Amino acid sequence: xxxxxxxxxxxxxxxxxxVIGEPWSxxxxxxxxxxxxxxxQIQADLGISRKVLTERLAHLxxxxxxxxxxxxxxxxxxxxxxxxxxxxxxxxxxxxxxxxRWLAGEAGPPVLYRHHACGEIGHVDLRCSHCGEPMxxxxxxxxxxxxxxxxxxxxx
Amino acid sequence: xxxxxxxxxxxxxxxxxxVIGEPWSxxxxxxxxxxxxxxxQIQADLGISRKVLTERLAHLxxxxxxxxxxxxxxxxxxxxxxxxxxxxxxxxxxxxxxxxRWLAGEAGPPVLYRHHACGEIGHVDLRCSHCGEPMxxxxxxxxxxxxxxxxxxxxx
DNA sequence: CACTCTGGGTTCCTTCAGGGAACCCCAAAT
DNA sequence: ATTTGGGGTTCCCTGAAGGAACCCAGAGTG
Numbered sequence: 487x488x489x490x491x492x493x494x495x496x497x498x499x500x501x502x503x504x505v506i507g508e509p510w511s512x513x514x515x516x517x518x519x520x521x522x523x524x525x526x527q528i529q530a531d532l533g534i535s536r537k538v539l540t541e542r543l544a545h546l547x548x549x550x551x552x553x554x555x556x557x558x559x560x561x562x563x564x565x566x567x568x569x570x571x572x573x574x575x576x577x578x579x580x581x582x583x584x585x586x587r588w589l590a591g592e593a594g595p596p597v598l599y600r601h602h603a604c605g606e607i608g609h610v611d612l613r614c615s616h617c618g619e620p621m622x623x624x625x626x627x628x629x630x631x632x633x634x635x636x637x638x639x640x641x642x
Numbered sequence: 643x644x645x646x647x648x649x650x651x652x653x654x655x656x657x658x659x660x661v662i663g664e665p666w667s668x669x670x671x672x673x674x675x676x677x678x679x680x681x682x683q684i685q686a687d688l689g690i691s692r693k694v695l696t697e698r699l700a701h702l703x704x705x706x707x708x709x710x711x712x713x714x715x716x717x718x719x720x721x722x723x724x725x726x727x728x729x730x731x732x733x734x735x736x737x738x739x740x741x742x743r744w745l746a747g748e749a750g751p752p753v754l755y756r757h758h759a760c761g762e763i764g765h766v767d768l769r770c771s772h773c774g775e776p777m778x779x780x781x782x783x784x785x786x787x788x789x790x791x792x793x794x795x796x797x798x
Numbered sequence: 799c800a801c802t803c804t805g806g807g808t809t810c811c812t813t814c815a816g817g818g819a820a821c822c823c824c825a826a827a828t
Numbered sequence: 829a830t831t832t833g834g835g836g837t838t839c840c841c842t843g844a845a846g847g848a849a850c851c852c853a854g855a856g857t858g
Contacts, residue, residue, distance in 0.1 A: 498741025575779035585654025594788030604773035617760035623731035632750030
């Protein structure tokens with residue numbers, strides 16, 4: 487995949503891509519999110535090569551978005567989302583919303599999301615954490631922040 | 643990159659990845675979002691190979707998220723987001739939010755977002771389009787939708 | 799009118815990651 | 829003792845990313 491290391495850029499988008507930007511990673515997360523927690527299940531569902539799946543799972547565990555858990559006395563494992571991983575699913579939900587809107591065509595969306603809080607079918611909407619009004623591409627001004635130097639995290 | 647064609651899956655996440663899932667694509671979009679609209683600007687900013695940048699831009703134009711516009715009598719072009727593309731930026735904003743929260747470290751976020759509507763620094767928050775309450779990974783039930791067959795869009 | 803500069807690519811070669819199939823190990827169950 | 833099944837590892841092949849060099853069109857300059 488990317489030979490260029492996005493994780494070292496002073497950009498939270500690039501750093502996030504370093505975690506889930508490799509091919510298949512978002513789909514692996516999606517499967518685990520909806521309850522497919524085992525290697526063979528995910529492999530069969532996605533049709534991904536076992537080699538690549540091994541690599542992706544290891545990468546996601548290493549970055550703390552998945553946890554590998556034994557579920558038997560035999561060497562059997564399942565993968566579950568950590569808190570960090572559950573918050574990553576926000577990105578998947580927004581991706582699903584965009585795909586539903588722009589790519590689903592006449593057939594309509596492949597899946598629907600029922601919101602537990604209200605019981606209705608809905609989709610995610612982006613709001614400003616401060617005032618609660620809609621917040622999209624043209625609604626913001628991008629300013630340099632405290633971590634604007636080239637060092638990632640605590641490297642400098 | 644991915645040999646497997648995600649666009650044919652009955653999954654809006656996979657289909658969205660077919661548009662922006664290739665390496666560099668989200669970063670190209672980010673650059674254009676923040677006003678870097680020209681080939682050489684983007685190439686220099688990202689350090690991406692010119693060959694790959696050419697391919698990515700063509701792919702994004704082909705999928706209708708970018709528009710290629712002449713800005714001179716000479717053969718000079720700039721790339722701008724379409725409406726479809728501006729809505730894709732929602733995904734970038736959520737990715738930035740996650741990266742800020744989980745990967746920024748002590749240095750703090752590399753960039754800040756000032757919301758025009760309220761003038762305050764904030765970040766995006768996911769809300770249910772129906773009731774307005776928070777909507778995250780564990781707040782939804784995933785149900786089959788009308789387009790749940792294996793055909794994408796109007797293929798069936 | 800030749801020369802150069804600039805934006806926006808294209809070509810070519812090398813290296814490395816994804817696809818795919820075969821193989822392996824361990825612990826039950828039969 | 830043999831099979832089954834989960835969870836991988838190994839191997840080879842192909843194709844995509846990196847990178848540098850090259851190219852072309854049109855404007856400006858002396």
